[in-house]
Amino acid sequence: MDKRSHLQRVEKLQKTLKKEKIDALLVTQPENRRYLSGYTAGDHGIQETSGILLIPSSGKPHLLTDSRFTLQAEEEAQGYQVQNYPKGPIKLLKKLLPSLDVATLGFESNYTLHSTAARLSKMAEKTGITLKPVSEMIERMRIIKSEEELELLRESTRLNEQVFKMVFNSIEPGMSEREVALAIDLTMHELGAEKPSFDTIVAFGTNAAKPHAVPTDKVLETGQLVLIDMGLIYKGYCSDMTRTFIAGKPDSTFKNRVRIVRKAQLAGMKAIRSGASCKDVDQAARQVIKDAGYGKAFQHSLGHGVGIAVHEEPRLSPMSRKKLKTGMVVTVEPGIYLPEWGGIRLENMVIVKKNGYELLNKDTTFLDL
Structure with missing residues (x-):
């Protein structure tokens, strides 16, 4: 993604800031930071940042960081003024904000730590600046993907499927869950x-009854159920895919249950279109599983948005009040989970x-039995 795309996003955000009467916005959420700047450095933890964006309502945006990341910031965040904070970001902001005539400073309330907000509040009192918590301002920009973003998501999905095919051919009884997971991760890196x-x-087996199972040393046996949920990041954009199969010949029980889940997935996808309620899409798939007698075994929402983050809005959920719009990207992932079986x-x-809808996944292996 080129420099112009990021700066166009900044310009769009600046229009919103003017409308909301916010003189500048601090951006600390890593995905939002990358979305607006192209800066790829990650945070080692919520208390340790690799950089903060300061987006004024007009003029050049700033990236505030420390000496560990200066060169990377200057290379990647083109169009930004990169500034170091040897004594921490708050002290730099105390000097920088008055020079930019910032009277009202916005901050991301959903991501800012309470301790950070307290330090910002003290700084604001000393400089006469008004703090304004902001929620979902950038996320609302991210929810509709540009054609450039959609192409990256298509490629991310294609690459993810390629990894699955390569690793699937090597899976055999005797391998552990950890070994298969490691093979997937290594192949992702090898393919770019x-x-x-x-x-x-x-x-494997009953472990698959845990929707977010963590790979263990459990060894695969012939005839055992295998669930693989995998995704990768390609040029900043995520993919997410789950496949379930049997290591060997599937029995009638598995075939019956996988057909129910597939029918539910198709029903959910059929309900997707611009203007459709996220709640109704979830219900379309959920009803199929309920009618088959497994309603209580479908334990999570039908899907979620995917983009520069693997979990973002919108959510295909019974609790969602959102409606789908053209250009959104979502997963459709119904499931049946039975502790005694898998x-x-x-x-x-x-x-x-x-x-x-446009289906991004091209490989239907293990979907239709």
Whole structure:
């Protein structure tokens, strides 16, 4: 993604800041930071940042960081004024904000630590600046993907499927969940991914009844159920896919249950179009599983948005009040989870279109039995 795309996003954000009468906004959420600047450095923890964006309502944006990241920031955040804070960001802001005539400073309330907000508040009192908590301002920009972003999501999904095919051919009884997960992660790197978009899930047998199972030393046996949930980051954009299969010949029980989950997935996708309620899409898939007698075994929402973060808005959930719009990207991932048996989840990604959807996943292996 080129420099112009990031600066166009900054300009769009600046229009919103003017409308909201905010003179500048501090951006600390890592995905929002990358979305606006192209700066890829990650945070080692919520208390340790690799940089903060200061976006004034007009003029050049700033990236505030320390000497460890200066060169990377200057290379990646083109169009930004990079400034170091050897004594921490608050002391730099105390000097910088008055020079930019900032009277009202916004901050991301959903991500800012209470301790950081307290320090900002003290600084604001001393400088006469008014603090204004901001929620979802940048996330609302991210929810509709540009054609450039959609192409990156298509490529991320294609690469994810390629990794799955390569690793699947090497899976055999005797391998552990950890070994398969490691093979997936290594193959992602070998094929050019930045990294997994989340911790890869590999679950055998009854472990697959845990929707977010953590790979263990459990060894695969012939005839055992295998659930793999995997995703990668390609040029900043995420993919997310789940496949469930049997190591060997599937029995009638598995075939029956996987067909129910697949039917639910197709029903959910059929309900997707611009203007559709996220709640109704979830219900379309959930009803199929309920009618089959497994309603209580579908324990989570149908899906979530995917973009520069692997979990973002909108949510295909019984509790959602949002409606889908053209250009949104969501997962469709119904499941059945039975502690004494295991679990099945099938997950694809789709782009919301005016009268339907575009399926990003091209490989239907293990979806139709």
